[in-house]
Amino acid sequence: MERVVDGDTIIVQGVGRVRLIGVDTPETVDPRRPVECFGKEASAFTKRLLEGQRARLEYDRDRNDRYGRTLAYVYLPNGTFANAEIV
Structure with missing residues (x-):
């Protein structure tokens, strides 16, 4: 994982957004728009969880959203399901 964009979007090397x-x-x-309430905290949580980690991506039937972003479930090497951890 290269970097966290915000609480629900990351940049992954070789994949993109x-x-x-x-x-x-x-x-x-x-x-x-102004930063929404708890937006900074959500971004910081995702950053602490994922930044610098290797991750495994799993894709759903629809691989991209209307903005061209890849849609994925993210798993850390220790088995943590990052999507659920953030929610």
Whole structure:
């Protein structure tokens, strides 16, 4: 994993922007809107959980959303299901 964009979106090397399936955190990066309540905390939690980790991605039937992001379930090497951990 390269970096955390916000609480529900990450950048993965070789894949690009990945949206975590089933996770919807307050927005922090939309330049047209202010940061939503608890957005910074959600981003920080995802960053602590995933940054610097190797992760295994599993895909659903729909592999991309309408914004072109890859949709995935994210699993850490220790078996932690990151999507559920964030929710």
